[in-house]
Amino acid sequence: xxxxxxxxxxxxxxxxxxxxxxxxxxxxxxxxxxxxxxxxxxxxxxxxxxxxxxxxxxxxxxxxxxxxxxxxxxxxxxxxxxxxxxxxxxxxxxxxxxxxxxxxxxxxxxxxxxxxxxxxxxxxxxxxxxxxxxxxxxxxxxxxxxxxxxxxxxxxxxxxxxxxxxxxxxxxxxxxxxxxxxxxxxxxxxxxxxxxxxxxxxxxxxxxxxxxxxxxxxxxxxxxxxxxxxxxxxxxxxxxxxxxxxxxxxxxxxxxxxxxxxxxxxxxxxxxxxxxxxxxxxxxxxxxxxxxxxxxxxx
Amino acid sequence: xxxxxxxxxxxxxxxxxxxxxxxxxxxxxxxxxxxxxxxxxxxxxxxxxxxxxxxxxxxxxxxxxxxxxxxxxxxxxxxxxxxxxxxx
Numbered sequence: 001x002x003x004x005x006x007x008x009x010x011x012x013x014x015x016x017x018x019x020x021x022x023x024x025x026x027x028x029x030x031x032x033x034x035x036x037x038x039x040x041x042x043x044x045x046x047x048x049x050x051x052x053x054x055x056x057x058x059x060x061x062x063x064x065x066x067x068x069x070x071x072x073x074x075x076x077x078x079x080x081x082x083x084x085x086x087x088x089x090x091x092x093x094x095x096x097x098x099x100x101x102x103x104x105x106x107x108x109x110x111x112x113x114x115x116x117x118x119x120x121x122x123x124x125x126x127x128x129x130x131x132x133x134x135x136x137x138x139x140x141x142x143x144x145x146x147x148x149x150x151x152x153x154x155x156x157x158x159x160x161x162x163x164x165x166x167x168x169x170x171x172x173x174x175x176x177x178x179x180x181x182x183x184x185x186x187x188x189x190x191x192x193x194x195x196x197x198x199x200x201x202x203x204x205x206x207x208x209x210x211x212x213x214x215x216x217x218x219x220x221x222x223x224x225x226x227x228x229x230x231x232x233x234x235x236x237x238x239x240x241x242x243x244x245x246x247x248x249x250x251x252x253x254x255x256x257x258x259x260x261x262x263x264x265x266x267x268x269x270x271x272x273x274x275x276x277x278x279x280x281x282x283x284x285x286x287x288x289x290x291x292x293x294x295x296x297x298x299x
Numbered sequence: 300x301x302x303x304x305x306x307x308x309x310x311x312x313x314x315x316x317x318x319x320x321x322x323x324x325x326x327x328x329x330x331x332x333x334x335x336x337x338x339x340x341x342x343x344x345x346x347x348x349x350x351x352x353x354x355x356x357x358x359x360x361x362x363x364x365x366x367x368x369x370x371x372x373x374x375x376x377x378x379x380x381x382x383x384x385x386x387x
Contacts, residue, residue, distance in 0.1 A: 064322065065322070065325075237311060237312045237313070237314045238311075238314055238316065238330060238332050241311050241314075241316060241330060242330040245330075246328075252319075252320055252321070252322075252324070252325050253320065253321055253322040253325060254320070255320050255321070258318070258320040259307070259309075259318075259320065262309060262311075262318050263309075265311075266309070266310075266311040266312065269311060269312050270312050
């Protein structure tokens with residue numbers, strides 16, 4: 001048995017590998033976030049996850065629904081006491097992971113199935129869900145976004161898959177000197193206890209491997225839409241709310257999770273401007289978003 | 300009539316925004332805003348059965364408004380609440 005601690009988005013969580021088959025080798029993208037020692041500070045853990053292939057649920061929950069999460073299926077079930085059971089399948093519909101979590105996602109058990117690729121996929125998905133759903137009432141969200149950093153501030157590009165988030169951030173890297181990519185798919189966004197909205201790199205980054213233990217105060221959100229021209233405008237509160245909320249990982253049927261996420265988005269809107277960029281994949285679009293979000297002239 | 304389960308009025312940066320949670324509202328993707336008097340009525344009637352007549356009386360008690368105007372406004376409001384599926 002081995003218990004390890006990770007620190008992501010200034011939250012600490014533990015993963016306990018109970019059987020000999022599963023180790024930290026399953027989580028290479030989490031390595032930059034692993035703590036060397038047991039955390040000394042008396043901060044409560046965000047969650048505790050136990051990995052045990054020999055564990056089986058005592059009972060089967062009733063079905064909430066089957067959800068397509070970018071090609072792979074999550075079957076969600078609920079027990080009478082509010083606990084969740086979530087079956088994670090891969091794109092080939094093979095079962096990779098079964099998760100049973102307390103209703104507030106403060107602790108959970110998983111058993112994994114299949115080869116290394118399936119286990120890696122299943123466990124990473126379990127960790128993402130635990131992180132997003134445990135953080136929901138702690139001013140913390142996992143956002144679907146591509147994030148760049150410039151002069152110590154993070155800028156998040158939002159939009160449904162295929163709108164050119166990664167294209168726009170890669171154009172920032174290309175045209176704006178001193179820019180780096182913080183995360184390309186699933187950064188942590190949090191309003192910290194000091195009242196500052198920050199973005200953090202995470203162990204989850206989609207197709208681009210970018211698992212960096214970095215953080216920055218948020219300079220702006222940018223909702224992207226493809227167009228045959230470039231135009232940028234500041235979004236009204238209501239439109240910005242409607243833009244940010246669907247970018248967060250959230251369970252709409254769970255009041256604690258959904259209301260917590262709405263409150264976090266609401267607080268973010270008080271702290272950070274949101275812009276809407278209709279754009280071509282070119283340098284002029286970068287100039288527009290750079291000048292709007294940084295307030296500086298594009299050199 | 301009654302406001303359906305799962306619909307909640309929340310304050311987002313000074314705006315009155317209705318959010319919808321719950322399995323029954325999983326396909327409800329609209330973001331609805333209410334002005335001050337509509338939010339006032341929402342808070343008065345949420346979680347109870349109510350009629351248009353009662354809403355008119357609430358408006359008249361709170362705002363300086365002609366009865367006919369209040370009736371027309373309530374009718375329009377209830378129609379839009381019904382159209383968006385927030386009330387049954």
